[in-house]
Amino acid sequence: MSDAYRHESGLLAEDREHVRVLTLDRPERRNALSTELQADLVEQFLRVVEDGVRAVVLTGTGPAFCAGLDLKEIRAADERGERFRPPMNRPARAVFEVVTETPVPVIAALNGPAVAGGFELALACDLRIASPAVSFALPEAAIGMGANFGSVVLPKRIPVGIALELLFTGDPIDATEAQRWGLVNRLVEPEQVLPTALDLADRIAANAPISVRRMKETATKALELPLWQGLRLDVGPNPYLSEDRKEGIAARLEKRPPRWTGR
Incomplete structure (x- = not known):
């Protein structure tokens, strides 16, 4: 489309x-x-x-x-x-x-x-x-x-x-x-x-949109920070607490394409 x-x-x-x-x-x-x-x-x-x-x-x-x-x-x-x-x-x-x-x-x-x-x-x-x-x-x-x-x-x-x-x-x-x-x-x-x-x-x-957004924001904001501060950043949407994390794991185990919802 x-x-x-x-x-x-x-x-x-x-x-x-x-x-x-x-x-x-x-x-x-x-x-x-x-x-x-x-x-x-x-x-x-x-x-x-x-x-x-x-x-x-x-x-x-x-x-x-x-x-x-x-x-x-x-x-x-x-x-x-x-x-x-x-x-x-x-x-x-x-x-x-x-x-x-x-x-x-x-x-x-x-x-x-x-x-x-x-x-x-x-x-x-x-x-x-x-x-x-x-x-x-x-x-x-x-x-x-x-x-x-x-x-x-x-x-x-x-x-x-x-x-x-x-x-x-x-x-x-x-x-x-x-x-x-x-x-x-x-x-x-x-x-x-x-x-x-x-x-x-x-x-x-094709990847989880929440994960990609989190990675971009973390990577760019951590560039100027010491390692310990960068690791403690909590910016952008949190993929670990998302429905997409559950869907991604289920899709991998069931050997099917994931259906991302962005939530």
């Missing part, structure tokens, strides 16, 4: 059973993140739990995954004399923060270069699938921007020295090098990027 909808901002949203596929569809602007597109992305990610979504795949159309913020839109606002508000000083939620905090796993299916805010959007996802032709760059220093999200997150993903070099210079790296630093989970041929991401999402969605 598939349910698809296209927003005026250029966001395609499609639900395939328990997997939500979000596609940036502004190929003429290299999928640049306009204000409207960011707002629609935020809304889609905020609704995943209430909509019964168990995994999200984020991808793009055309030659690029995402070129970052819409610079033409920003320049037009500057020319109108409008005040530019920093990313964390706006009335609306920051899209990168919302993606990071999404309770279910988010997979980036990188169909092309991820640059500036596009790289930050990919960093906000939990898993990244790419082809060797994909490149990554944070060129904000060259245009006077700040890469606020990337400056915080990238040094947590790769060695600090490598992250700082990418931030200070704005130089790109290809997907092969990104995989070497652990930024890319799987490197596949271009035509296999989306199918690989969808297959991975389907496999995740």
Whole structure:
């Protein structure tokens, strides 16, 4: 079963059973993140739990995954004399923060270069699938921007020295090098990027949703904690006290597929 909808901002949203596929569809602007597109992305990610979504795949159309913020839109606002508000000083939620905090796993299916805010959007996802032709760059220093999200997150993903070099210079790296630093989970041929991401999402969605949500929240929140504190975390839904735990054990012993209820 598939349910698809296209927003005026250029966001395609499609639900395939328990997997939500979000596609940036502004190929003429290299999928640049306009204000409207960011707002629609935020809304889609905020609704995943209430909509019964168990995994999200984020991808793009055309030659690029995402070129970052819409610079033409920003320049037009500057020319109108409008005040530019920093990313964390706006009335609306920051899209990168919302993606990071999404309770279910988010997979980036990188169909092309991820640059500036596009790289930050990919960093906000939990898993990244790419082809060797994909490149990554944070060129904000060259245009006077700040890469606020990337400056915080990238040094947590790769060695600090490598992250700082990418931030200070704005130089790109290809997907092969990104995989070497652990930024890319799987490197596949271009035509296999989306199918690989969808297959991975389907496999995740087949597992107990309470367990997956608990694992994501525990893993992300325990990263900065000492071991003893991480082990004592009690965040997210508790699978040990759920009906799905009983169902999962029964299904395994009876050699049948489990019927998850999310309770």
